[in-house]
Amino acid sequence: MDADIPSDWLRAVLPMAVLATVAEAETYGYAVAQRLQAAGFGAVKGGTLYPVLNRLETDGLLTSAWREGVGGPGRKFFAVTDTGREHLRRRAAAWHTFTERAASLLPDPRSTR
Amino acid sequence: MNAETAPALARYRQELIVALRLKDVPGDRIGEAVAEVESHVADTGEDPVAAFGPAKEYARTLATGQRRDPWWSTAITLASAGTAGWLVAQGALAQLLGEEYRGLAGWVWVLVGLVVGIPAAVRVQRRSSRVRDPRTGADMVPSSPWGVVVLVAIPVVLVLAAWGLILVTR
CATH class of the missing domain: 1.10.8 (Helicase, Ruva Protein; domain 3)
Incomplete structure (x- = not known):
């Protein structure tokens, strides 16, 4: 991630980003971390990621199930629920409104002002 | 790994x-x-x-967000488990000797003891719930049913000792 993106922005958007990742396809913790890193979120540590996943599950937005790994220990797979999908849709809409408002207020780095 | x-x-x-x-x-x-x-x-x-x-x-x-039992809750659990064991044992003793204990029949005290003790037993049992591995269903740490047993056994042993003492001194 770019050095000048504050970590509290990441903290704020992480639950939504994790939910969006799981909503793409049923997946497990390490794969979520890899997906987030590929998307430019930097390396999200297990100690940050699993509490978020568990919180989303407690809130009924995700479900989880342990599956046998291939030649390794089991993995906990997460899948989005209908409630989770609906929550993501509403949050994504709110997020876009929010970032548009912020963008309209902030100076444009590409302008000469 | x-x-x-x-x-x-x-x-x-x-x-x-x-x-x-x-x-x-x-x-x-x-x-x-x-x-x-x-x-x-x-x-x-x-x-x-x-x-x-x-x-x-x-x-x-x-x-975080997990409610933790305050210290007095543990104290109440211990005290009620002890009291329960004591009442059950005293009641059983009175019943066996065909006497009353503090003006009431023995079985009444046994009943009171059970009413006092059951919530405490449930609490102790819940707190010593097994640490289960979700992948295999096996216990991660050896499970111990001894918490409840010890809690109930101590007052029973105490009263049995008192009972022995009474029988000897009669």
Whole structure:
């Protein structure tokens, strides 16, 4: 991630980003971390990621199930629920409104002002 | 996981179980958390402390929002378990000797003892819930039913001793 993106922005958007990742396809913790890193979120540590996943599950937005790994220990797979999908849709809409408002207020780095 | 991380993982697992126990996290939840750590570092090959932070701190994060029993709740549990054992034993003793205890029949005291003791027994049982590995269903730590047994047994033994004393001095 770019050095000048504050970590509290990441903290704020992480639950939504994790939910969006799981909503793409049923997946497990390490794969979520890899997906987030590929998307430019930097390396999200297990100690940050699993509490978020568990919180989303407690809130009924995700479900989880342990599956046998291939030649390794089991993995906990997460899948989005209908409630989770609906929550993501509403949050994504709110997020876009929010970032548009912020963008309209902030100076444009590409302008000469 | 490789040869270097295995001992670190075993230590982390122990520390995390203890830390979560101290925070009154239910056994099933502890098992989930430990399995998540093991599964994750097996994938990444990381040291568990590097990936999850020190066990104590990670336990604090996981237990946030978890209601912890205040000290007086533990005190009440202990006191009511002790009182229950005492009442049951006194009542049974009175019943056996065909006498009354403090003006009431023995079975009444046994009943009162059970009413006082059952909530305490349930609390102790719940707190000593098994730490189950969600992947295998096996116990992560040897489960111990002794908590309840000891709590009930102590007053019963005390009263049996008193009973013996009464029979001897009669």
